[in-house]
Amino acid sequence: MKNRSSLNRRQVIAAATAFTAHSAISGVRAEQLLDSQIREKAQVAITFDLEMSRHYPKRGQTEWDYQKGNLDAATKQYSLEAGDIAAKRGISIHFFAVGRVLEQANIDWLKTLSKQGHAIGNHTYDHINVLAATAEQTQFRFQRAPWLVEGKSVHDVIRENIKMTQVALRKRAGIKQNGFRTPGGFYKALDEREDLQKLMLELGFQWISCKYPSHKSERTDTGVSTEVYADIVRAQQYAQPYRYPSGLIEIPMSPISDVTAFRSRFWKLPEFLKSIEMSVSWTIKEQAVFDFLCHPSCLVVEDPKHEALKLICDLVESASNRAEIVSLDKIAATVADKDS
Numbered sequence: 217m218k219n220r221s222s223l224n225r226r227q228v229i230a231a232a233t234a235f236t237a238h239s240a241i242s243g244v245r246a247e248q249l250l251d252s253q254i255r256e257k258a259q260v261a262i263t264f265d266l267e268m269s270r271h272y273p274k275r276g277q278t279e280w281d282y283q284k285g286n287l288d289a290a291t292k293q294y295s296l297e298a299g300d301i302a303a304k305r306g307i308s309i310h311f312f313a314v315g316r317v318l319e320q321a322n323i324d325w326l327k328t329l330s331k332q333g334h335a336i337g338n339h340t341y342d343h344i345n346v347l348a349a350t351a352e353q354t355q356f357r358f359q360r361a362p363w364l365v366e367g368k369s370v371h372d373v374i375r376e377n378i379k380m381t382q383v384a385l386r387k388r389a390g391i392k393q394n395g396f397r398t399p400g401g402f403y404k405a406l407d408e409r410e411d412l413q414k415l416m417l418e419l420g421f422q423w424i425s426c427k428y429p430s431h432k433s434e435r436t437d438t439g440v441s442t443e444v445y446a447d448i449v450r451a452q453q454y455a456q457p458y459r460y461p462s463g464l465i466e467i468p469m470s471p472i473s474d475v476t477a478f479r480s481r482f483w484k485l486p487e488f489l490k491s492i493e494m495s496v497s498w499t500i501k502e503q504a505v506f507d508f509l510c511h512p513s514c515l516v517v518e519d520p521k522h523e524a525l526k527l528i529c530d531l532v533e534s535a536s537n538r539a540e541i542v543s544l545d546k547i548a549a550t551v552a553d554k555d556s
């Protein structure tokens with residue numbers, strides 16, 4: 217990999233610069249293009265955020281906003297099924313767990329996933345918004361019960377919420393956390409928040425998954441338009457990993473997420489699968505990165521037969537040696553390897 221990087225680096229830079237100069241789309245980062253052009257194989261990650269999602273399993277169910285980690289039985293069963301499907305194909309899923317999950321009576325299912333070789337990352341204890349302006353605004357729970365964060369700064373809450381999850385995973389389940397994903401995705405990532413980049417580094421993370429690029433997603437009575445599908449493929453170039461100036465590595469989430477498609481826009485499953493197929497095909501062609509983002513609490517209702525997971529596995533398998541399914545730490549290692 218290094219040989220290829222150094223041999224072709226000048227040509228790659230020239231190609232990336234030319235592409236940027238002639239691109240009709242502004243704001244393309246040369247560094248992101250370099251990342252994708254140097255990679256030997258496309259890297260596809262399958263990530264499941266272990267939390268309850270509002271409006272699931274039924275519309276109007278919003279109490280989960282306060283109890284994100286109180287997973288219902290169906291969500292846990294779905295996660296186990298996905299873990300089995302992946303394990304039988306010899307691949308691993310990257311899960312991100314909300315720490316309050318570790319308060320539940322039985323967490324054998326989470327231990328099983330870890331023993332199967334799936335990565336388990338940190339998704340904060342309460343599913344907090346790291347960009348909130350005040351401690352209370354970081355979570356609905358703290359708006360209802362402000363005494364829980366009284367006298368604390370936003371940084372205090374973030375630090376405690378992340379550390380508590382790390383400790384809970386280790387003490388209750390014997391799991392060593394693998395990376396961090398922010399609750400919610402932000403199209404500007406932490407680009408303008410050097411303070412938070414430094415906080416993540418201080419907490420021991422070499423990479424995080426925070427960015428979710430903006431894209432069209434509307435659906436009309438006639439379905440999802442060609443224009444919307446094309447815009448989601450266009451957005452993939454903004455979902456490529458990069459390094460912040462602080463040194464922290466960002467691995468964005470790739471659109472379209474399940475909650476954006478199903479919860480916000482009322483997509484149907486075949487439309488979601490079509491968008492995945494187009495985006496993964498682009499990723500394989502460009503030797504880029506695709507970080508599939510979903511929530512078992514949503515997909516257990518919308519995709520009960522795990523068709524999205526199976527489709528991604530099939531697409532990568534049919535690309536043989538041009539693509540691989542990896543966990544996010546492997547994607548981060550590839551970015552770090554390129555820089556070294």
Ligand SMILES: [Zn+2]
Pocket residue numbers: 265267339343398399400
């Ligand atoms: Zn989340």
